[in-house]
Amino acid sequence: MCCESKISGLDALVAFCESVGAKRASEWPPTEETLAQEFVEHFNLHGMASLNELKEFCASSAIILRIESLSKSLWGYNRRYQDKREILISETQLLTKEHTLLHELRELIEYEFRDLGMPICTHADREERAERFAFSVRMHAFGRHIPGLMDCLDSIESTWRRRVAHVLSFLFIMVYLAGLLLSPRLEEIMEQRRGRQPRLRG
Amino acid sequence: MVKFGTYLRNLRKQKGLTLKQVEKTARVSNSFLSQVERGVRNPPRADILNRLAVVYSVSVHDLLEAAGYVTVKPGEMQERERVERAYQHAITDPGYSQGTRMKGQTLSIEDKRFIVRLYEEATGQRVLKED
Numbered sequence: 351m352c353c354e355s356k357i358s359g360l361d362a363l364v365a366f367c368e369s370v371g372a373k374r375a376s377e378w379p380p381t382e383e384t385l386a387q388e389f390v391e392h393f394n395l396h397g398m399a400s401l402n403e404l405k406e407f408c409a410s411s412a413i414i415l416r417i418e419s420l421s422k423s424l425w426g427y428n429r430r431y432q433d434k435r436e437i438l439i440s441e442t443q444l445l446t447k448e449h450t451l452l453h454e455l456r457e458l459i460e461y462e463f464r465d466l467g468m469p470i471c472t473h474a475d476r477e478e479r480a481e482r483f484a485f486s487v488r489m490h491a492f493g494r495h496i497p498g499l500m501d502c503l504d505s506i507e508s509t510w511r512r513r514v515a516h517v518l519s520f521l522f523i524m525v526y527l528a529g530l531l532l533s534p535r536l537e538e539i540m541e542q543r544r545g546r547q548p549r550l551r552g
Numbered sequence: 553m554v555k556f557g558t559y560l561r562n563l564r565k566q567k568g569l570t571l572k573q574v575e576k577t578a579r580v581s582n583s584f585l586s587q588v589e590r591g592v593r594n595p596p597r598a599d600i601l602n603r604l605a606v607v608y609s610v611s612v613h614d615l616l617e618a619a620g621y622v623t624v625k626p627g628e629m630q631e632r633e634r635v636e637r638a639y640q641h642a643i644t645d646p647g648y649s650q651g652t653r654m655k656g657q658t659l660s661i662e663d664k665r666f667i668v669r670l671y672e673e674a675t676g677q678r679v680l681k682e683d
Contacts, residue, residue: 421666426653431674438670450653457651464649473568476651541655 362411363435366392367462379470382456382479386486389459396494398526399487404451408437413458415451417441425537428454430461444540445533452484481534488530496523557591559618563608564589578603595619611658632661638679639664642671 370388374380380388389395397403408415414436420427425446427438437454439447457480460471471479499519506512564574571582580600587593595601598612601619605612616622617629624632643650648671652659659667668680 421663423655423659423663424652424666425655427667427670428651429670429674430649431647434674436674453653454651461649477653480651480653538655 362393363413363459363462367459367466367468371463371466371468378468382482383486385459385470386483387490389483389487390490390494395487395491397491399448399452399491401447401451404448408451408455413437413455415439417447426450426454428457430458442541442544443537446537448488449484449530449534452487453480456480456483485530489527492523492526492530555591556595556618556620557589560585560604561589563610567608569607574604574607578607580604595621606657609658611660614661635661635665635668635680638668638681641679642668645671645675648675 366389369392370380370385371378373388374384393407395407405415412435414434416436417439418441420438420440425440425443429436435458437451437458439450439454443450457476460469460476460480463470503512503515503519506515564571571585574580574585575582578600580596580603584593584596588596596604596619598616598621601615601621602612605615608615613622614632617624617632642648650667650671652667665680672678672680
């Protein structure tokens with residue numbers, strides 16, 4: 351994933367929000383899918399949105415990222431105070447650190463929209479929207495790979511090899527998308543099981 | 553301690569919900585809820601409190617305590633109220649924006665204490681003062 355916004359640091363998120371505000375003013379508020387698409391295009395994100403790549407994005411956008419032990423009920427936490435933006439991610443997550451990071455990022459973005467007088471979320475739908483945004487960003491970032499992948503597959507000369515490659519690629523895409531969709535639920539189930547495991551006596 | 557009805561109304565207002573919205577999500581009659589909030593009726597049964605706890609994002613234990621179904625030691629109650637006050641301060645400070653991704657629907661008093669600590673760390677304010 352690359353982060354090639356022309357503006358870096360603190361102003362990068364503000365510039366993004368201003369750009370979306372101007373572009374989508376006639377259809378405000380945008381859906382999370384639209385916002386995610388704008389986000390991916392604005393920051394030129396592409397790839398699997400791995401944790402290291404997202405860390406790189408945070409560093410370039412002056413967002414402090416901490417992965418550490420959080421309170422029992424929290425997967426993630428975000429805060430903005432004066433010019434400081436920070437995201438805290440629970441280190442116990444196995445599958446959803448990236449998802450949680452994008453969820454918290456969405457809430458940081460909302461603060462900027464609020465400052466611009468263009469809030470998108472209400473108190474009631476904030477969490478649900480952040481969840482949809484997190485999923486959509488990863489889907490759109492991944493989707494940008496697909497045309498290149500198809501071109502690559504089409505260049506295979508042998509017909510049967512090309513067909514096999516298409517089938518395998520299709521399966522991989524389906525598994526990846528299912529993984530994106532199901533990972534938050536799987537993480538919850540794993541967390542519940544961790545909570546139920548009896549403690550060893552010393 | 554704040555009266556149960558007032559406590560319940562404050563929780564609803566903090567969430568920005570109307571009685572009708574609570575009726576729909578918690579499956580509790582809005583007229584009944586209105587009477588409870590005004591102190592005309594006694595606190596609801598535990599199963600109703602359980603549903604309200606989910607809607608208001610508080611622990612069911614907090615509601616049971618407020619309703620008088622569960623008693624806690626005086627010192628413990630004082631500590632809970634102290635953390636709750638500090639937490640309310642942190643989440644309503646207009647200069648401080650914060651959000652969470654939660655594992656469940658509610659925050660325990662320990663989670664709230666953790667959030668208050670993060671607030672104190674960022675702002676340099678000491679809101680979790682000893683009484």
